[in-house]
Amino acid sequence: MALVLPDGAVREVQGATTAAEVAGAIGPRLLRDALAARVGDRVVDLSRRVGDVAPAPAEGGRCPFAILTVRDPQGLEVYRHTTTHILAQAVRRLWPGTRLAIGPVIEDGFYYDMDVRDAAGNAVRLSAEDLPRIEAVMADVIREDLPVSREVMARADARALFEKDGEDFKVEIVDGLPAGAEVTLYRQGEFYDLCRGPHLPSTGRVRAFRLLSVAGAYWRGDERRPMLQRVYGTAFAGQEELERYLWVQEEAKRRDHRRLGPELGLFQLRDEAPGFPFWLPRGYTLWRILENWSRQLQEPLGYTEVRTPIILRSELWERSGHWGHYRDNMFTMEREGERFAVKPMNCPAHCLLFGSETRSYRDLPVRFAEYGQLARYERSGTLHGLLRVRSLHQDDAHIYCAPEQIGAEMAGIFGLFDRIYGTLGMTYEIRLATRPEDFIGDPEVWRKAEEDLAAAVGAAGRDFALAPGEGAFYGPKLEFHVTDALGRKWQCATAQLDFNFPERFDLSYVGSDGQRHRPVMIHRAIFGSLERFIGVLIEHFGGAFPAWLAPVQALVLPIADRHGPYADRVAAALREAGLRAAVDGGGEKIGRRIVAGRLQKVPYMLIAGDREAEAGTVAVRCRSRGDLGPRPLEQVVEALRAEAASRAPAPEGAAPRTPAQSGTDGG
C-alpha cells in the first residue's frame, strides 16, 4: 500500500509493516521522537500494523500517514493520556485498594477520577500534600521505562477481569460500550487499564509533568452517585514548556478579577447580595465607557434602543416558553394571587414591542437594542465573581427581519464583533450550538436555522466547531469564545437564530405582495453581559487598562502643598478636554504617591512642582515607560486626548511578559 506523508512524499509499504517501522525507515531521529501515528484520520499506537488500521478503501490506494511527535497536538494528547495511566499506576502502588474510574485528557492537561483506598480497603482522602508523593512514584514509573502494550479482549473476558479486580466503574464502562466496539486493554508493567488508547510506546517517554490539584468529582457527573477523587495534572514536551504553563497559571492568579476589582475600586461582591455585584464609581465609569461605545457603534447601523420592564406577569413567560423551559433559572414571585418573574432575557418583551404595531417590509429589519438589567437564578455553588452572576446586563439586541435578510444581518453582526474584539486585542473562535434535548418548535425549522447560521459563518469567511445539543431552547446559537492575553477562552458574544418566538408571539409584517409574513428573529449580544465582560477585561489587561478604558487616565501629583493650586489647574485642563483626571495632593512624599499610583495602575502620572508651575509644563510619568520628563501642558492634554480617542492599546500591550520570552516573540 502507498502511504502519503505530510510533505507529500509517497512511501510504498507492506500492510504488515508497523507504524514504528515506517518511522524508522524515514529516519532514526523521527523514530526516536515518534509517539504515535496518524493513519488516515485515526491516531494509533506505533506498534500497530498500518494495514490493520488504514481506512478500508486504502487497498492498493493512497493513505495519508503521519508520525506524531510531542509537537503535534494529537501527539501531545497521546503523551498526556499515557501520563494519566502513570498517575493511576502510581496511586495504585501507594494505595493498592484504589479503584479507577476515568482518566481523560482535557485542555492543557488531564485528570484521573479514582476511589482511593489502601490495601485494607479503607478510603483515603488525598490532599495537596500527597501530590509530591504521587509525583515521586510517577517518576519511578517513568524511570523504569515500562513498555506499553495493547491487547484486544473479548467483551466478556474484559468484564470478568475487572469484576474479579473489584473495578466496578470499569465494569460499568464495559457494559456501556456499544455492541460492536472493540474492547482494548493497555498494560505497562504490573498496571493495566481498560482504555481505547492510543498510548506511548513506553512510560520513559514522558519528560515533564506536574500534578496540579485534587478535588471531588461525582462518578459520571451525577450527584446521586459516589464522589470520587479527581487528581488534575498536566504534561508537556519539556521542562521549559511546563514552567511556562505554570507561570501562566500563577499570572492568572495574580490577575484574578475578584482580587483586582475591589483593590482597584471597581466593584464589590458582598454577602448581602450573592451574585449581584455592587459597582463603585471607578468600575461604573468603565461600565459606562463600554456601554456608550456599544451604543456609538450600533446607532449608525440602525439599532434603536428600548427599555422594557424588569418584572412581567407569568402569562408572558408561559407564552414565550420560558415558564416551561427556563423556569429553574428565573426569580419568581407572587402578589395578589398572581405570578410574576424578573426577566432573565429581553426577547419576549421585545416581541411585544415588535407586535404592537403593523410592520411593513419597508420597516425591516427592526433592531431593538437594550441594556436593561436581567436576573437569572444560578445555583449558589456556580457563582464566580463577575464571571457567573445572578444580575446581568447584556448589550442585547433583537433583530426582526425577513428570511432573505438573515445573511446581511449576520454579516453586520460579525462586523460589530470584529470591531469590538479587534480593538481590545482579542481573537475569538466560533462554536455552533445546536438543538438541545429540551426545545420548542419544529425540528425541521431547527435544522434550517442551524444551516442558516453555518452559512452565515461561512459567508464571513470563518470556521466553526460544533457544540451538539448546546443551543438555547428556542433556537441554535453561535457562541463566540474570545481568547484573552493569557490564552484562556471565555464565552462572551452570542448570535442566535430564532424562528420560534415570532411564531409564538404571532409576529408578522406586510410584504410587498400585501400579504402577512412571519419575520425571523436574531438574538445577539456582543459583550455578552457587561458583568462578565468587565471581569474578562480586568484579567485580560491585568487591571492595567489602556488609556481609553482607564477609570482614571491621569493622576496629577503636586510636589509640595504650594503646588496644589497648579495641580488643580492641570486637572481642570484635562477634564476640560474630556479626560478623567484625579489629584493626589496627600502629605506623602512624591515617591510614596507614585507607588500608590502604580498600584492603582493609572496610565499616566503628571508631576507638578516649582519648575513645572513656572513653565506651564508637567513631568509625565508613563505606566509602562516611566519618567518621560517635562512636557508643555497643552501638548500632554492633546496627546492624551488623541490616545484615548483612538482607543489605542496600552503601550505595554496586554500580553504578559513571561520568563520564557526574550522580548523578540512577545505575543
Place this chain on the structure above:
RNA sequence: GCUGGCGUAGCUCAGUUGGCAGAGCGCCUGCCUUGUAAGCAGGGGGUCGACGGUUCGAGUCCGUCCGCCAGCUCCA
C-alpha cells in the same frame, strides 16, 4: 444544589492543650514641605460570619444556618 475546605480589623494573615483578641499594610493625627518604586512618630479601629449548645470560662469544642473557595453541574 451536591462533596470537601474556609470565615479573626478596610486588606493579608497570626492566635498553643478552652483562660485578658494580635501583627503588617491601609486609614486618621502630628512632624517634615517634600522631585520620580513605600520619611518619622503617635492614634483610632473587632458582636472573632449569624444563631443555639457544652463548659466556671468558647475565636478555639458540638449543632443549625449564611457566605466564600475548589470541584461536580450549569452557563452570558
